[in-house]
Amino acid sequence: xxxxxPTSLAGTGKIVPAQPVSAAQTPSNELVHYVLHLYITxxxxxxxRAVINLKEICEHYLKDRYELLIIDLYQxxxxxxxxxxxxxxxxxxKHPQPLRRLVGDLSDRERVLASLGIASA
Amino acid sequence: MQTNHPPIPIPLRKTPTGIEGLDExxxxxxxxxxxxxxCGSAGCGKTLLAIEFLVRGIQQYDEPGVLMAFEExxxxxxANVTSLGFDLPALQKAGKLRLDHVHVDRSEIEETGEYDLxxxxxRLGHAIDSIGARRVVLDTVEALFSGFPNxxxxxSEIRRLFRWLKDKGVTAVITAERGEGSLTRQGLEEYVSDCxxxxxxxxxDQITTRRLRxxxxxxxxxxxxxxxxxxxxxxxxxxPVTSLKLGxxxxxxxxxxxxxxxxxxxxxxxxxxGSSILIGGTAGTAKTTLAAAFAREVCLNxxxxxxFAFEESPRxxxxxxxxxxxxxxxxxxxxxxxxxASRPTLNGLERHLVTLHQLVRDFKPQAVxxxxxxxLVSVGxxxxxxxxxxxxxxxxxxxxxxALFTALINPxxxxxxxxxxxxxxxxxxxIMLRDLEGIGERNRGMSILKSRGMSHSxxxxxxxxxxxxxxxxxxxxxxxxxxxxxxxxxxxLQEQAQADAHQHELDRKDRELxxxxxxxxATIANLRTEFESVEDELRRINQEEQTRQPTLPEGKKTLPSxxxxxxxxxxxxxxx
Numbered sequence: 001x002x003x004x005x006p007t008s009l010a011g012t013g014k015i016v017p018a019q020p021v022s023a024a025q026t027p028s029n030e031l032v033h034y035v036l037h038l039y040i041t042x043x044x045x046x047x048x049r050a051v052i053n054l055k056e057i058c059e060h061y062l063k064d065r066y067e068l069l070i071i072d073l074y075q076x077x078x079x080x081x082x083x084x085x086x087x088x089x090x091x092x093x094k095h096p097q098p099l100r101r102l103v104g105d106l107s108d109r110e111r112v113l114a115s116l117g118i119a120s121a
Numbered sequence: 122m123q124t125n126h127p128p129i130p131i132p133l134r135k136t137p138t139g140i141e142g143l144d145e146x147x148x149x150x151x152x153x154x155x156x157x158x159x160c161g162s163a164g165c166g167k168t169l170l171a172i173e174f175l176v177r178g179i180q181q182y183d184e185p186g187v188l189m190a191f192e193e194x195x196x197x198x199x200a201n202v203t204s205l206g207f208d209l210p211a212l213q214k215a216g217k218l219r220l221d222h223v224h225v226d227r228s229e230i231e232e233t234g235e236y237d238l239x240x241x242x243x244r245l246g247h248a249i250d251s252i253g254a255r256r257v258v259l260d261t262v263e264a265l266f267s268g269f270p271n272x273x274x275x276x277s278e279i280r281r282l283f284r285w286l287k288d289k290g291v292t293a294v295i296t297a298e299r300g301e302g303s304l305t306r307q308g309l310e311e312y313v314s315d316c317x318x319x320x321x322x323x324x325x326d327q328i329t330t331r332r333l334r335x336x337x338x339x340x341x342x343x344x345x346x347x348x349x350x351x352x353x354x355x356x357x358x359x360x361p362v363t364s365l366k367l368g369x370x371x372x373x374x375x376x377x378x379x380x381x382x383x384x385x386x387x388x389x390x391x392x393x394x395g396s397s398i399l400i401g402g403t404a405g406t407a408k409t410t411l412a413a414a415f416a417r418e419v420c421l422n423x424x425x426x427x428x429f430a431f432e433e434s435p436r437x438x439x440x441x442x443x444x445x446x447x448x449x450x451x452x453x454x455x456x457x458x459x460x461x462a463s464r465p466t467l468n469g470l471e472r473h474l475v476t477l478h479q480l481v482r483d484f485k486p487q488a489v490x491x492x493x494x495x496x497l498v499s500v501g502x503x504x505x506x507x508x509x510x511x512x513x514x515x516x517x518x519x520x521x522x523x524a525l526f527t528a529l530i531n532p533x534x535x536x537x538x539x540x541x542x543x544x545x546x547x548x549x550x551x552i553m554l555r556d557l558e559g560i561g562e563r564n565r566g567m568s569i570l571k572s573r574g575m576s577h578s579x580x581x582x583x584x585x586x587x588x589x590x591x592x593x594x595x596x597x598x599x600x601x602x603x604x605x606x607x608x609x610x611x612x613x614l615q616e617q618a619q620a621d622a623h624q625h626e627l628d629r630k631d632r633e634l635x636x637x638x639x640x641x642x643a644t645i646a647n648l649r650t651e652f653e654s655v656e657d658e659l660r661r662i663n664q665e666e667q668t669r670q671p672t673l674p675e676g677k678k679t680l681p682s683x684x685x686x687x688x689x690x691x692x693x694x695x696x697x
Contacts, residue, residue, distance in 0.1 A: 039240060041239040041240070041243065044237075044239070046234075046235050046236060046237065049234070049235075050234070053234075073239070073240060073243045074243065077243045077244065077246065077247035078247060080240050080241075080243045080244040080247065081221050081244045081247065081248070084223070084224045085240035085243075085244070086223060086225065086238055086240045086241045086244075086265070086268070086269075087230075087236045087237065087238055087239075087240055087241075087269065088236060088237060088238070088239035088240045088243075089236060090236075090240060091233075098229075099229060100229060100231065101229045101230045101231065102230075102231045102232075102233045103230055103231070103232055103233065103236045103269070104232050104233040104234030104235055104236040105233070105234035105235050105236065106233045106234055107233065107234035107235070108232075108233045108234050111231060111232070111233050112233045115231040115233065
């Protein structure tokens with residue numbers, strides 16, 4: 001809990017821990033609303049890549065219909081246990097059900113899309 | 122404190138586990154601040170060992186602990202160990218224990234690129250820091266392999282995890298499943314190199330025995346044997362094969378065998394308190410009866426006695442012993458006697474041993490009877506029985522409990538159905554019962570083979586089981602040695618006859634003497650009568666003589682000159 005906050009984190013402006021980065025306000029009629037939690041560990045290369053990759057995907061495929069929460073485990077270690085996080089980074093699809101966990105830096109886009117249930121077309 | 126000595130290298134520090142027996146064979150516990158691998162197949166009690174390590178650490182050494190469970194949830198684990206008296210929720214509430222269930226589900230996890238297990242590290246680190254844990258358990262960390270397909274990452278991360286645990290300075294226990302041909306399925310032993318404990322669940326003749334072995338322990342001496350261990354009602358107990366030292370106190374007090382005549386065969390009239398006594402004998406030589414007599418004697422002296430019956434049920438034992446005048450019922454009622462009856466095959470040897478340990482601890486008996494030990498061979502092989510007995514006897518001796526064992530002897534070989542010397546060397550007193558067969562009958566004979574620390578009779582005594590218990594008969598020595606049974610009766614009759622004849626002879630001689638005395642007395646009386654009559658006659662003559670004497674001069678005076686007349690007078694008197 002008392003871990004030092006990675007100094008560069010706040011400066012990036014991309015990641016605000018435990019804060020919804022973007023919340024879609026306009027629910028599309030047919031399209032499903034996504035709730036995604038991304039657990040990262042500071043500014044490790046994997047974590048940074050994951051954040052970049054996820055943002056790209058969200059903006060590209062889920063524009064305005066997603067809610068993304070990025071959690072830095074170093075700052076909120078108690079959440080790791082609560083949310084059953086083992087690997088880092090881990091993306092958890094909270095909604096739609098069923099719950100899915102995607103581990104890794106999300107660079108395998110095909111797989112990410114398939115796992116999230118997003119049609120790549 | 123400053124000393125002038127050169128600095129002594131600090132020996133490996135150890136964390137006592139608090140698990141019965143384990144600290145003895147590891148010479149103090151697990152390596153402090155290092156991970157220990159506990160591996161074993163399913164059902165070995167790995168998790169139990171790990172949890173007990175934590176719980177005892179909290180209870181006995183005030184070292185908080187973290188349990189990271191990969192297979193069972195916190196609720197399941199708590200429920201599982203409640204029966205052992207471990208209250209995990211209470212410990213959690215007291216802030217001494219953290220339970221963290223790591224849920225690994227392959228179907229939920231998708232790999233989408235590079236990752237590490239930092240999440241696990243953070244969880245663990247957080248749990249450790251939040252309660253200041255000194256002990257950590259990772260219960261089957263291998264479960265990760267089922268969740269994450271990338272072996273290379275996993276392996277390097279697990280290696281990193283163990284390194285990290287060391288840096289954290291926590292004493293960790295990592296459990297792992299036993300693999301084919303290797304200690305663990307995933308080869309974790311490569312990463313944990315400080316201490317590896319192997320648990321083994323072996324089935325032999327349909328009976329399971331659990332064994333523990335310390336495969337390695339870097340930087341420390343440790344017992345290298347396989348040690349049986351048990352999961353009992355109070356957790357795990359590892360039984361050192363032999364007690365580590367023969368340093369128990371001894372008592373000079375004597376306990377009676379319950380049979381006065383048997384006591385009489387011992388120089389100090391009984392057994393030493395706290396000694397071990399073996400009653401060996403062929404079938405039907407009243408071994409159990411002797412044992413029961415001893416048990417009752419202990420109870421009559423207000424002692425407690427624990428009776429392990431491996432052949433008879435308690436009721437049967439009571440009935441049978443009542444029939445020979447040994448009534449154990451009052452002892453049972455006063456709770457001085459406890460009969461623990463079970464078939465030896467019901468449990469493995471170790472279970473029997475642990476049952477005994479527990480009963481002894483609860484009941485605190487002064488004496489323990491095991492009837493018979495030879496039956497235990499049906500459970501294990503000779504060596505196992507021997508090692509169990511060694512442990513048992515050591516345990517009882519250390520506690521100052523007199524132990525009486527009976528053992529069946531194979532009538533064909535005449536040997537105890539066990540390695541005789543092994544048992545013998547453990548026993549302080551050895552009473553041998555045997556059939557004395559001859560002239561168409563069997564009789565029971567009893568002799569003392571040995572009795573450490575006191576003199577004993579060298580005779581083979583015949584004994585009979587009567588309605589009043591066991592009676593030792595006096596030694597009767599016939600022309601060919603000690604005689605028994607009907608030969609003894611015959612010998613006795615013969616002796617009786619001889620004695621009678623001798624008495625007759627004496628009587629006859631007495632009567633003869635009496636007769637002779639009477640004859641002599643009669644003769645004496647006769648002689649006396651004769652003597653009296655003679656004396657009487659003589660006295661009369663004498664008297665007459667005296668009366669005549671004065672008349673003579675008178676006669677002479679009247680007839681002074683007539684000698685013829687004087688002569689005529691004299692003649693006349695004489696003629697009267």
